[in-house]
Amino acid sequence: MVESHRPGRALAAMWDGGWTGGRYALRSTKRSEETRMPQDFFVDAQQPRTDDRPLWDLLAAARGYTALLVAHDLRLFPLLGERPRTLEEISQALTLHSHPAEALLAMLASLTLVQEDQGRYMLTPLARDALLESSPSYLGWYLDREVANASVFSFESLKTAVLNHSALTMRADRRMFALAMHSMSMGAALTWPKALDLSRYRVMLDIGGGSGAHSIGAALHWPDLQVRLFDKDVEMLKIAEEFIAQYGVRDRVQLQVGDMLADPFPPADLHLFSAIYHHWPEERCRALAAKSFAVLQPNGRVIIHERPYNDTRTGPLAIAAMTMPALLRGEAGRYSAGDYAGMLADAGFVDVEVKPTNGYWSLITGIKP
Numbered sequence: 001m002v003e004s005h006r007p008g009r010a011l012a013a014m015w016d017g018g019w020t021g022g023r024y025a026l027r028s029t030k031r032s033e034e035t036r037m038p039q040d041f042f043v044d045a046q047q048p049r050t051d052d053r054p055l056w057d058l059l060a061a062a063r064g065y066t067a068l069l070v071a072h073d074l075r076l077f078p079l080l081g082e083r084p085r086t087l088e089e090i091s092q093a094l095t096l097h098s099h100p101a102e103a104l105l106a107m108l109a110s111l112t113l114v115q116e117d118q119g120r121y122m123l124t125p126l127a128r129d130a131l132l133e134s135s136p137s138y139l140g141w142y143l144d145r146e147v148a149n150a151s152v153f154s155f156e157s158l159k160t161a162v163l164n165h166s167a168l169t170m171r172a173d174r175r176m177f178a179l180a181m182h183s184m185s186m187g188a189a190l191t192w193p194k195a196l197d198l199s200r201y202r203v204m205l206d207i208g209g210g211s212g213a214h215s216i217g218a219a220l221h222w223p224d225l226q227v228r229l230f231d232k233d234v235e236m237l238k239i240a241e242e243f244i245a246q247y248g249v250r251d252r253v254q255l256q257v258g259d260m261l262a263d264p265f266p267p268a269d270l271h272l273f274s275a276i277y278h279h280w281p282e283e284r285c286r287a288l289a290a291k292s293f294a295v296l297q298p299n300g301r302v303i304i305h306e307r308p309y310n311d312t313r314t315g316p317l318a319i320a321a322m323t324m325p326a327l328l329r330g331e332a333g334r335y336s337a338g339d340y341a342g343m344l345a346d347a348g349f350v351d352v353e354v355k356p357t358n359g360y361w362s363l364i365t366g367i368k369p
Helices: 007-015 043-046 053-073 077-083 087-094 098-110 124-132 140-148 156-162 174-189 213-221 234-246 282-295 318-330 337-347
Strands: 114-117 118-121 203-207 226-231 253-257 270-274 303-307 350-356 362-367
Touching: 007 077, 053 077, 053 098, 053 140, 077 087, 077 118, 087 098, 098 114, 114 156, 118 124, 140 174, 174 213, 174 234, 174 270, 213 226, 213 234, 213 270, 213 318, 226 234, 234 253, 282 303, 282 337, 303 337, 337 350, 337 362
Parallel strands: 203 226, 203 270, 226 253, 270 303
Antiparallel strands: 114 118, 303 362, 350 362
């Protein structure tokens, strides 16, 4: 038996200066009362106190994310969307050597995006929903923006932002941004309108509605509902108009230019704020809640549609990652569903409730008495 393979002996060797060089050199090679470790140190060190799989999953997730972007950029998903293919067929179609192609497919299989059956690779339902452009919940435009900004979340970029109190600036033209936001929103937009009974409402104001995803979702599910999409970005509204026409709801979704902070809200008995509040500090969120309460008529409803933090505001990881750029700028908040509910209650709304919908999304809604 090689003694240095035993954890306790290896650590002892390190402490005695067995491992040296560069920034990892240990200071002391002499034992003294000051440097001697507790007697149970090496016993405890032989067996970690925790399961380290979450840490390794986190480290591996960075490679999985990059593999997803590479596969998307290579157009592997539409290739497999046509029909299942063998490794050889995939390699030939994408002009790849079989070894890297197999490595990429193995990573995608671990991410539950592809599966193998009798030597042929095919897309999973998750991949078909999210990674084929023919799907209403296509996420690919969001991935395009991630590819274009791959360097923004590099080690050096993030370290610079943390040390210098500087922003992580995403590089994208307005169309790329609009498509990315639509791509991120459409799956949720087709889900949340089914979670509430909106039959008594006549006009929904989609405040800061951007690409129109949520206006479209509400109009599709509630055919008697008129929708006003209210946004200050004229270029964004032009792109929203394209999507509204594509889904055949042009007759029921009207576009109106306006700044939610500076301009009066147009008349409506239902207000929707989707993915708005998390961008801003609490005082601005409370101001928006108060503004809605002031203009809604009795029995009018407000809906906050967000992906909230948990009650301890320590996650989930996906939500912390999504809000990190805004938090670095000092413009966002780590809001739980209870925080959003409190903002509505403090503004005067009653019957405030939280309804989880799909994925990380929830509705927080209240009625004006």
